[in-house]
Every structure is written in C-alpha cells, then in structure tokens.
Amino acid sequence: MDPAAPSSSPSSPQLGRKRTAASTLEEPLTPKRHCSMDDVMRRAPAVDAPLPVARAASTLEEPLTPQRYSSLDDVMRRAPAVDAPPPVARERVYTYYETLLCETCGSADSEDDLILCDRCDRGHHTFCLRPIVSQVPVGPWFCPICAPPIQAPKSFPVNERKIFNFFGIQKDEQDAQAAECKPSKDARRRRKRSHVMHKKRRRILPFVPSEDGARRLKQLASLASALTTSKTEFCNELTYMPNMAPRSSNLARLEVGGIQVLHKEDKESLELCTTMQKRGEFPPLLVVYDSQEGFTVQADGNIKDMTFLAEYSGDVDYLENRANDDCDCLMTLLLSANPSQNLVICPDKRGNISRFFSGINNHTPDGKKKKNVKCVRYNIDGESHVLLVACRDIACGDKLYYDYNGFATQEIIMTEIDKFL
Structure with missing residues (x-):
C-alpha cells in the first residue's frame, strides 16, 4: 500500500463529510403532505364540547356566554306576508297629515299658514283664527278649544x-x-x-x-x-x-x-x-x-x-x-x-x-x-x-x-x- 494515499478509515472526518454530502444528493426529496378535509374534521372539537381550558381561564372573571342567533325558521316565522297591508299606525299617520284641513274654513290651501295644535293635532289657518295669529308660533301652541280658559278682564268703572x-x-x-x-x-x-x-x-x-x-x-x-x-x-x-x-x-x-x-x-x-x-x-x-x-x-x-x-x-x-x-x-x-x-x-x-x-x-x-x-x-x-x-x-x-x-x-x-x- 502506498503510504502517500489518503487514509480510508471510516473515522476520517473528510470521508464523513463526503458521505454526508453524497447521501443528501443521492436521496430523493420527500414531497410535503397538506392536511386534507378529513384531517381537519377529525381534529376539530365537537359542537357541544366545552370551551378550551385556556380560553375559560382568561382574564375575564365570568365565562363568556355564547350568543344565540335567530335561525332562518325564526326569521320566516316572524316576517309578515308579502301581500300583508302596512301597519295600522303608519297608515293612519300618513293619511291624516296628507288630508289635513283647516277646522274653520275646511280648506287645505296655504299650507305655510296652517298650524297644528300641540294637544289635539287639528289644523287651523293663522288668518282663520280669532284673534288672528300674525305668524306661525315658534313654541308650543294650543287651539282655542284646547287652550286653558282665560279669565275675563277686569271691567273699567262706569264713572x-x-x-x-x-x-x-x-x-x-x-x-x-x-x-x-x-x-x-x-x-x-x-x-x-x-x-x-x-x-x-x-x-x-x-x-x-x-x-x-x-x-x-x-x-x-x-x-x-x-x-x-x-x-x-x-x-x-x-x-x-x-x-x-x-x-x-x-x-x-x-x-x-x-x-x-x-x-x-x-x-x-x-x-x-x-x-x-x-x-x-x-x-x-x-x-x-x-x-x-x-x-x-x-x-x-x-x-x-x-x-x-x-x-x-x-x-x-x-x-x-x-x-x-x-x-x-x-x-x-x-x-x-x-x-x-x-x-x-x-x-x-x-x-x-x-x-x-x-x-x-x-x-x-x-x-x-x-x-x-x-x-x-x-x-x-x-x-x-x-x-x-x-x-x-x-x-x-x-x-x-x-x-x-x-x-x-x-x-x-x-x-x-x-x-x-
């Protein structure tokens, strides 16, 4: 054996490195395996399972109460029919103000001068009232029927x-x-x-x-x-x-x-x-x-x-x-x-x-x-x-x-x- 030849001892570090490098090149790459839907479902907790311990032991003093959302059956059960009439209150308000008339003259003209009583909600023209109102009042206003009675003025002495x-x-x-x-x-x-x-x-x-x-x-x-x-x-x-x-x-x-x-x-x-x-x-x-x-x-x-x-x-x-x-x-x-x-x-x-x-x-x-x-x-x-x-x-x-x-x-x-x- 030639003494100049390199040593083939298995303990040689150079050989070890070569074998390692050769092995990594010679072995085929193993493809990565992704989770299938079956794996996801298998690992998922049951619907009625309790909350995880870590979440239950959160900083909140009381455990969170899961919210219950209305199901589609509940929504359909409460919804009105398609051909159902509108609510009575809404229909009443709409038709009342659309056909509002002056209680004195019975006319709906001059809407800008038509004022509503804050108690009975009846309409009166400013120029139909007695005494006549010169302009629409800014604050609350009551018609002559709903207004509190006014005491008769003190009579001037017949002297x-x-x-x-x-x-x-x-x-x-x-x-x-x-x-x-x-x-x-x-x-x-x-x-x-x-x-x-x-x-x-x-x-x-x-x-x-x-x-x-x-x-x-x-x-x-x-x-x-x-x-x-x-x-x-x-x-x-x-x-x-x-x-x-x-x-x-x-x-x-x-x-x-x-x-x-x-x-x-x-x-x-x-x-x-x-x-x-x-x-x-x-x-x-x-x-x-x-x-x-x-x-x-x-x-x-x-x-x-x-x-x-x-x-x-x-x-x-x-x-x-x-x-x-x-x-x-x-x-x-x-x-x-x-x-x-x-x-x-x-x-x-x-x-x-x-x-x-x-x-x-x-x-x-x-x-x-x-x-x-x-x-x-x-x-x-x-x-x-x-x-x-x-x-x-x-x-x-x-x-x-x-x-x-x-x-x-x-x-x-x-x-x-x-x-x-």
Whole structure:
C-alpha cells in the first residue's frame, strides 16, 4: 500500500463529510403532505364540547356566554306576508297629515299658514283664527278649544270723571263744540237731494251717537276695559314716534297705483265725527269679551250703510322693522314702489276701537255673508289714512266683521315681510 494515499478509515472526518454530502444528493426529496378535509374534521372539537381550558381561564372573571342567533325558521316565522297591508299606525299617520284641513274654513290651501295644535293635532289657518295669529308660533301652541280658559278682564268703572280722564275729554268745552257739531245749512240741503243720486255717489255718512248719556258711558267703559287689558294707550289718530317712520314718509303719492282721494263732502263728515269724538260722543259700539275670540266689537244701536265708524290708528312704522313682530293687528298704510318705504300701522302700544274689530276671511261664502264693514285707504291732505266704514245696514247687537287680516291686508304684509327675511 502506498503510504502517500489518503487514509480510508471510516473515522476520517473528510470521508464523513463526503458521505454526508453524497447521501443528501443521492436521496430523493420527500414531497410535503397538506392536511386534507378529513384531517381537519377529525381534529376539530365537537359542537357541544366545552370551551378550551385556556380560553375559560382568561382574564375575564365570568365565562363568556355564547350568543344565540335567530335561525332562518325564526326569521320566516316572524316576517309578515308579502301581500300583508302596512301597519295600522303608519297608515293612519300618513293619511291624516296628507288630508289635513283647516277646522274653520275646511280648506287645505296655504299650507305655510296652517298650524297644528300641540294637544289635539287639528289644523287651523293663522288668518282663520280669532284673534288672528300674525305668524306661525315658534313654541308650543294650543287651539282655542284646547287652550286653558282665560279669565275675563277686569271691567273699567262706569264713572264719568274716570272715563273722561282716560279718553282726554274736556267737559268744559262740550257746549262750545256742540255748535260745531251741527251740520251746516248747505250740508242739510245736500242731504235732501235725490235719494237715487245719493246712493249712486256712495258718500260717507257721519255716525249717530246714542242719545242716552249713561249708555254712552257704558260704551266708553267697555273700550277702556279692552285697552287697559291690552296695555294700550288710547289714541284716535296716527302717531309718529322716535326711531320709527317719520311723518314725512307717509306720502300718498308714493302709493303704487295711487290711492283714492277723499271727497270734499266725505272730508266734512270725517271732520264732524272727529269733533263729536273730542266731546265724548262716539259711534254706538260696544266692546265685548269672548273666551275664544278675545275682544270683539258689536253694534249697540242701528247703524246705516256707509256710516263712518273709526279711523285705524296707532304707531306708524316701516314694514321691514316689523318683520318679526308678533302683533296680530298690523294694518297696511302705504305700499310704495320701493319696498323699504312700505308703512304699516301698529296699534299694540297706542290705538283705538279699530284694533278690536274682528277680521273675516272674505274669500269664503260664509265670510262674505258676515262682512258688514269695509276697510278703505284714502288720500287725505296728501297723507294715507285707513278708514273703517259700514258696507251695509247693521242691526243692534250684530258683531262687526271686515276683511282685515284675512287675505287682503295680511297677505300683503306677509308677502312683503318674506322679501326681507
């Protein structure tokens, strides 16, 4: 044996390494075996098996309760049939509000002015309510039926001195003014003219006060009670207060389309009525209180057609300043081509009996039957004024109604207010 040949001892580390390397190359690769579905199912725990010990011994103090989900049978058992009608409550609410009508006029028009009572859920138009609501209330609102009863206001004492002081009547000047109240001979001759001509011209007549002095005091006491309860100061003419519209803004020539000018004879009748009122003689009108309608005015004597009853009085202000006013008796005074110059009369602080006249919806048959007073704007000495005149004969005891805030005045006011909001 050649001593230079390498040793073939099995203990040789080089041989060991070679054999190991040779064995790894010569042996075929064994493919990896993946778990079959049978293996997975075999190793999976049974459905009713308890939770693993490690999960049960978790940080939670109480073991988790497995949730039970509704099965498909439970869902199908509780589900309504395909052709079943909708629930009764849902059908009732839908049909009720879709067919909601005003309880007063029976109409569903003017939805923006239809308000619901927070107790009975009935609908009422703002202009159909008595007294009329100027705008939709912000907070809770109850209809006249559901609203709590209001106590009758305290009556003003029927005392001549107190009544005269309240209305500013000067007793010493009554005799001097009595002569001025007598119509002139020319006026008497004009009234004796043809009855047909008088009817055709439709002139304003002065009112005839009650002859009984005690009855006149009772009429004035009723008006004083209403004004005192409303916290309103008596004022029988238009007033122009600081920080409101000045008198210079009330120019009749600014009215869109113009205003009819008061005839000379009508102006004389108006002046005669003003003189009588200054001496304590007013139209035969009585202010009465109703628990649902509030203060209303009724005739305390027979009143002829075209008789002057009152001038609408109060503070004159720009309409844009009253956009958020909740006063229910605003009256249009002037509608200018410039909306910022529109004027209204606000009798909430100062006013007379005109603010207690009942408004009527003159666009319904019942309203037209009740209407017995008309509201007319006149150009008097270059200024706009609002007069209330009887439009038919009124019997004693009849309540006075006119198209005040129904569709004529209130619609104009609310339309103009919307332009500023």
